[in-house]
Amino acid sequence: MKNFTYYVPTKIHFGENQVQHLPEEVASVGKRVLLVYGGGSIKKLGLYDKVYNLLADCTIVECNGIEPNPRIASVRKGVELCKTHNIDVVLAVGGGSVLDASKAIAAGACSDEDAWELILDAKKIKAALPIISVLTLSATGSEMDQTAVITNPETKSKKGFANDLLFPKVSICDPTYTYTVNAFQSASGVADIMSHIMETFFHHEAGCDISDQVAIDLLKTCVKYGPVLLDEPNHYEARANIMWASTWAINGFLVSGPGKNWSCHAMQHILSAYYDVTHGATLALLEPAWLSYILNDTNKDRIARFAREVFNVEEENTYKCAQKGIQKLYEFFTVTMKLPKNFAELGIPNDANFKELAEECVKSRPGGKIGGYETLEANDVFEIYKRCF
Amino acid sequence: MKNFTYYVPTKIHFGENQVQHLPEEVASVGKRVLLVYGGGSIKKLGLYDKVYNLLADCTIVECNGIEPNPRIASVRKGVELCKTHNIDVVLAVGGGSVLDASKAIAAGACSDEDAWELILDAKKIKAALPIISVLTLSATGSEMDQTAVITNPETKSKKGFANDLLFPKVSICDPTYTYTVNAFQSASGVADIMSHIMETFFHHEAGCDISDQVAIDLLKTCVKYGPVLLDEPNHYEARANIMWASTWAINGFLVSGPGKNWSCHAMQHILSAYYDVTHGATLALLEPAWLSYILNDTNKDRIARFAREVFNVEEENTYKCAQKGIQKLYEFFTVTMKLPKNFAELGIPNDANFKELAEECVKSRPGGKIGGYETLEANDVFEIYKRCF
Structure with missing residues (x-):
């Protein structure tokens, strides 16, 4: 077990109608609110009106139209609004993209540097506005971590960054807000969550019993409840368990001991900088492809453990067991969860210059x-x- | 799954020699330190000298002699020292008792009320000095929660209290500091940890998959590594896993969803208010006695699940399976972990007035x-x- 520092100060209000805590939480940090959101989904949910009703005492400035892979232009717009309107708190209402944009905005609002410079070197972030979030999508875990990913189309880059000042102060996680998330987005979310867990579970560090076993549990939770999201989108326990799994997949708990050994996200980020592909659906192809490629005598025990404990594979031969588990993972994503079966279905043409993409990736x-x-x-x-072709 | 609020802002530096972070962490909150500790064990460990070396720039005032079941007189002494010496930060170096006393001191130092009044009604705590801890015993989980237990011998009461202001700001958890904890105290610690987990795992709430499964994992971690503490006291992975399990047993994660349904601690507290018995060793008797007493048709499935998953009991009949699991639990504590087999061995005479104690308990x-x-x-x-006789 490696030494580590665990620090996750975000307060989570979890459950139905927990948005009732919004007025007291906002009041504790100020009255001038930047409301960050994406398209119109929060209006359809009734959440937009609810926020206005709950925050009737506040001045609300809107920053909407945040893209699924949030772009630096949206961040710059938000920063400008914060500075112009002397904003006290950034209120993110949406999924991971809205949260990530809000983190970059919160940092940019307290700096004279251009926001992209802060993203390129997050040590430059010396202060940030407090962030409060109301989550509407289970996937990125951004509601309880200090990281964000922003895309810069000019430089064709998708850049992750992290700073402890960017933990949301409060996140409101109400599973019922995810009832209307469609089957494809729900499945992509599950794939994203599972990829966060797998990126950590596959490590070479001995003695990380707690992290390892919790990783297995969270994966099993996804495998159990993921399909329910497609069949019964309003199933509270399924939405709740997926939402809570999503948060714990990436909030710093699982890497406490094993350290960080991520592989697939790097391969994903470069693809989505060039093609407007859904993050989780891309990872659903990369994870089994990666595992099948790296499988060897040294790591076969661990991959076989994953196969046995997550997918109940019964096969004595370790190597074969690992292979069967990888196949089960691919089938879980593409058959059970109905995600695209290859890059072409996903929207990446087979004649893309993968050699160049691979070089740029590393x-x-x-x-x-x-x-x-x-x-x-x-x-x-x-x-x-x-x-993945 | 019940609605819940999860909030655990303590920063944990975990691993060997993480005490190196002490100077920066203390410096972030001040220079005038109240060093709270128990007997001489931190001197034998070399930790006392290390703290003085690391904090050479600080003014250190000592509050030592904190008892295993910390008493209100020690708290009052610490409060007085804080006020007299204008203390900035309370540094707890020790186990749960030292931490609990430090929490009460930190609260009392910022109040005009007598500390016992704050303990009786923790809502009266409106401010507290920052608390930093260096842990030397794995048991209570006090290093990452907002609760404490203080004994008042005058009123024969042992009172738990909680306030979000009492989360340690930072806790340094170095498993090597627990190498010298003797077999009895190590075993009592494991029993305390397991009791915290069981107090939560046994609930009637549906759909708490993540909490339930993590509870099972933490129990399995205790069953795996607990005996190693007796055989190889300097086994790093064993001490580390027990220490990390201890923290997560009671920091608010497991009750997120099931809510709080504790039973055995109430029965323990009254016993240790009258007899100077070790907390964990007492719980080791109460937990199996309680489970065997409450076992019925409604809860037999859950107790059987505990038996199957924690102790690998193979028995088709659910009721018998539950019974066997309870027996395994009793044997684990009293045979494997070598803890007292009954109240008499523990130090509670068989002619104690248990009727009166039971009435006072409720x-x-x-x-x-x-x-x-x-x-x-x-x-x-x-x-x-x-x-338990």
């Missing part, structure tokens, strides 16, 4: 390679992409 | 009963005590 990383669970060079990334 | 509680997993009246508590 070039900005330390030593020009992905140093995750198993080290990946450009050629490895290319081979993994090929398995 | 009388201060809402409705004059313990409203935990299964409602317990005075007579039930008496019957459970009898099973």
Whole structure:
């Protein structure tokens, strides 16, 4: 078990109608609110009106139209609004994209630097406005972490950044707000959650019993309740368990001990910088392709454990067991959860320049390679992409 | 799943030599330190000297001699020292007792009321000094929660209280500081941890998959590593896993969803107010006695699940399976972990007035009963005590 620092100060109000806490939580930090949201879904949900009713005493300035892969232009617009209107608190109402944009806005609002500079070097973030969120989508876990991902179309880059000042002060997680999330987005969310867990579960560190076992539990929770989201979108327990799993997949608990060994997200980010593909659905293809590519004598025990404990694979031969588990994972995503079966279905043409994408994927990383669970060079990334064709 | 609020802002530095973070953490809140500790064990550990070396720039005032069941007189002494010396931060170096006393001191230092009044009505706590802890014993979980228990010998009461202002700001959890904890105290700690988990795991709320499964994992971690503490006291992974399990057993995560349904701690507190018995060792007798007493047709499935998943009991009949699991639990504590087999061995005479103790146990509680997993009246508590003779 590696040494670690665990620090997650976000307060979570979880459950139906917990939005009732919004007035007291906002009042504790100010009266001038930047309301950040995406398209019209929060209006259809009735959440937009509810927020206005609950915050009748506040001045609300709107920053809407945040994109699914939020862009730096939206962040800059939000920063400008904060400075012009002397905003006290950023209120993110939406999913991970709205939350990520809000984090960048909260940092940019307290700095003279351009927001993209802060994203490129998050140590430059010395202050941030408090962030409060009302979550409407279970996927990224951004409601309880200090990280965000912003896309810059000019430089074709999708950049993750982190700073402890960016933990939401409060997140309101009401599973009923996710009832209207459609089957594809629900399934992509589950794939995103599971990928966060798998990126951590596959490590080489001994003695991380608690993290390992909780990772398995969260994966089993996804496998149990994920399909329910498609069949019974208004199933409270299913939405609630997926929402809570989503939060714990990536809030710092699972990496406490194993450390961070991520691989697939790097391969995903470069794809979505070039193609407007859904994050989770892309990971649903990359995760099994990656596992099948890296499977070897050293890691076969761990992948077989995943197969046995998450998918109940019964197979004595460790190598075969691991292979069967990977196949089960692919089938879970593409058959059970009805996600795209290959890059073409996802929206990435088969004649895309995967060699160049693979090279670009690794070039900005330390030593020009992905140093995750198993080290990946450009050629490895290319081979993994090929398995997703 | 019940609605809940999860809020645990304590920063944990976990692992060997993480005490190196002490200077920066203390510096972030001040220079005048009240060092709270118990007997001489931190001197034997070398931790006392280390703290003085690391905090050479600070003014340190000592409050030592905190008892295993910390008493209000020690708290009052600490409060007085804080006020006299204008203390900025309370540094608790020790186990749960030292931490609990430090919480009460931190609250008392910021109030004109007598500390016992704050403990009797924790809503009166409106401010508290920041608390930093260096943990030397895995048991109570006080390093990452907002609760404490203080004993008042004058009124023969042992009173728990909670306030969000009492979360330690930082806790340093170095498993190597627990190497010298003797077999009895190590075993009592494991029993305390397991009792915290069981107090929550036994509930009637549906759909709490994540909490339930993590509870099982933490129990399995205790069953796996607990015996190692007795055989190889310097086993890092064992000490580390027990320490991390201890923190998560009671920091608010497990009750998120099921809510709080505790039973055995109430029965324990009254015993240790009258007899100077070790908290965990007493719980090790009460938990199996309580489970065997309450076992019925409604709760047999859950107790059987505990038996199957924690102790690998293979028995088709649910009722018998539950019974076997309870027996395994008793044997784990008293045979494997070598804890006392009954009240007499523990230090409570068989001619103690258990009827009166049982009545006193329930009388201060809402409705004059313990409203935990299964409602317990005075007579039930008496019957459970009898099973521990």
